[in-house]
Amino acid sequence: MADFNQILTDIKNQLGPLAEKDLKQFAGQGKQDAEAFLQESKTKLEQWVQQLANNEIDQDEFTFLVESQKAAAEMKALQAASAGTVQIEQFRDSVFSVIITTALTAVPGKV
Template sequence: MANIDFGGILKSVEDQSKALAEKLFKQYTHQAVSDVRDFLQKSAGNLKRWVEELARGEMDKDEFESLIKGQADVAEMRALKQAGLAAVQIDTFTNGVLDIIVNAAFAAIP
């Protein structure tokens, strides 16, 4: 199996999530990035295992996406909630971040 740059995936997710936050929230970008970092820290073990299984062909794209989407409950987005953003805005951001994770993982697999 080729080496997967998991750190690169996390960096890509963080960078793309920051760009999404700047587009959606402008003045709450710092809180959004903080929430994404918290989510990635809590989910890192699962994400790494799933990316490795995906790379080995032990799961397909649909299974991987389903597992990532299932992480939405872990993505509490506490700082954005404390900033007073509406649940719909936070959900839009969370779904965007989960899509970014899926795309970053696929981009990292040779």
């Protein structure tokens, strides 16, 4: 399996540009929220990536598990900065897409 810490680094490297594109003036808060979510979910994400690599779960199950965490991604800094609800939800969806795509790409034979 690919190094999980490298997967996290790859995800984090994509968050800044993603926040700039999706959030404009709220980019700093968006990146902060996304990184906080990654930190809070690190143990679960690592477990699911390992299960995916071991063929204990398939891509659909992995995607479902990751997306089931959307409610936990509260995006508090964006809410405090008064970013619009639609804007926050679109960014959160983009973050989850990056997480899923990056993890699937890192696990050999999954893309």
